[in-house]
Amino acid sequence: MLATGHNLDDEAATLLGNILHWQEGYLERQGPVLDEVGGFRKKVKPLSFTSEYETAAYAFFEGIDYIVEECPHSTGATSIFYKDVLSRIEEEMPGTKIRFLDGFYEFRKEYLEPGEVPLHPCARCGYPTTGEVCNFCKLKERLG
Numbered sequence: 001m002l003a004t005g006h007n008l009d010d011e012a013a014t015l016l017g018n019i020l021h022w023q024e025g026y027l028e029r030q031g032p033v034l035d036e037v038g039g040f041r042k043k044v045k046p047l048s049f050t051s052e053y054e055t056a057a058y059a060f061f062e063g064i065d066y067i068v069e070e071c072p073h074s075t076g077a078t079s080i081f082y083k084d085v086l087s088r089i090e091e092e093m094p095g096t097k098i099r100f101l102d103g104f105y106e107f108r109k110e111y112l113e114p115g116e117v118p119l120h121p122c123a124r125c126g127y128p129t130t131g132e133v134c135n136f137c138k139l140k141e142r143l144g
Contacts, residue, residue, distance in 0.1 A: 007047040013082035040128040
């Protein structure tokens with residue numbers, strides 16, 4: 001099993017992007033627990049319902065080093081834009097992010113068939129992907 005550090009802000013931004021682009025395959029499998037598929041490890045996201053702010057506050061009060069800078073490769077990334085939009089909405093209507101994500105999970109249970117999205121190893125690094133090459137390797141290639 002693999003645990004990732006994806007938090008509420010990450011998950012809500014990803015959900016917004018997947019809905020705006022009608023990424024049905026991603027919507028069917030987006031969630032705090034991703035089952036083992038095709039020999040790839042089960043993944044869990046224990047911070048899915050914890051905001052970036054809450055995570056940073058916890059780290060600060062516990063004396064844990066916390067990186068506050070954005071990834072230098074995230075400039076212009078749509079996910080950063082989606083996070084910003086959702087944060088502005090959250091300021092005006094507290095609880096929006098959690099209701100958005102939780103509401104989607106309830107909707108998915110009721111209306112979306114958990115489809116088998118075919119995953120296979122990336123041709124370059126072996127990471128699970130739906131395409132021939134994973135997004136990480138595509139990014140590395142663009143950056144040179």
